[in-house]
Amino acid sequence: MTGLDKQVATAAEAVADIPDGATLAVGGFGLCGNPMALITALLEQGTSELSVVSNNCGVDDWGLGLLLGAKRIRKMTSSYVGENKEFERQFLSGELEVELTPQGTLAEKLRAGGSGIAAFFTRTGVGTQIAEGGLPMRYDGAGGVAHASPPKEVRTFDGPDGPAEYVLEEAISCDFALVHALRGDRHGNLVFNRSARNFSPQAAMAGRVCIAQVEELVEPGELEPDQIHLPGVFVHRVVEVGTDIEKRIERRTVTEAPSSAGASGTTGQEG
Incomplete structure (x- = not known):
């Protein structure tokens, strides 16, 4: 990796310098846009005592739930935690510290952290325990x-x-940020897919070192400027993971189409 070329060869190399006790901002919304290659590499290298900021903590066997299940996370700052039974167990048993934050407030705290804004005032949470x-x-x-x-x-x-x-x-700023993008170039410019865009740009901005895994890596100049969701100035490392990676749907709902017997449709998040 030299100059503006931010490509690294493997996810393991990309996260190798994340130490025990680091703070992480992690992109994704539900199970879409989870940077699974980076999370798995972090799990395999044994990093622990992490303080993680992310909209949610995955599920028991996917997303940040993998790190949680291995007891690598000491604190979660999240908006929604209702799909993870191990999260509930660790929280109620006193093993895990949790800072619950309204979803829009969390997004703005991350964006502010990446924009050099120390704090902001909002009406959200007034009159509540927040x-x-x-x-x-x-x-x-x-x-x-x-x-x-x-x-x-x-x-x-x-x-x-x-x-x-x-x-x-x-505002929230973290030592590192981990995000997943649909496309990116070697200069770090990123394009996110649909609802994966909800938190990933803000999480990326909040990391002092941002590491992005991308499904498709292209040459600088191939991305239309108006299509770029996050400029490369916020991104420090890029690793290509390919388009055949596994993607999961958090909840699948199947219904029969009213006009044809046996036909069905599914709903879920894409990312």
């Missing part, structure tokens, strides 16, 4: 709360609907 504190972050294993969220600053501003209270949210 602002007032007391939200369980770690249990003691016996049904009690060992550590609760602290109260946050609340101020009144003259907003679009008149004076209203806003809660101060601090």
Whole structure:
């Protein structure tokens, strides 16, 4: 990897310098856009005591659930954690610290971190434990709360609907970011697929070192500028994983088509 060429040969090489105790921003939405090659490489190299920021923590056998199941994660900052039974077990037993954050707030905290914005005020969470504190972050294993969220600053501003209270949210920046993209070039410019775009650009921005796995790696100049979702200035390493990688659907719903017997359709996330 020299100059503007950010390509690395393997996922293992890409994550080799992520140490124990690192903070990670990880892209993906549900099970779409999960950087599985990078997560698996991190699992295989044995990195532990990770503090991870991601919309969710995968499921028991996929996504960040692999690292969680191996007890490599000490803290999760997430919006949605309802699909992972091991997550629930570790949280309630006091093994895992969890910081629950409203989904839009989490996205903005990551974007702010990557934009050099230290904090921002939002109405989301005003009047709840998000602002007032007391939200369980770690249990003691016996049904009690060992550590609760602290109260946050609340101020009144003259907003679009008149004076209203806003809660101060601090930005998030991490040591590393791991993301999956549909296409990328060797300069690090990335294109995400559909709902995989929900959190991946923001997570990438928040990492001091951003590592991207891409299904298709192209030469600089092959991507139309208007199609690029994340410019290469935010990306430091790119590894190609190919288009035949496994992709999973978090929940599959099958229904019979009303006009033809036996016909069916599925719904799910794509990424």
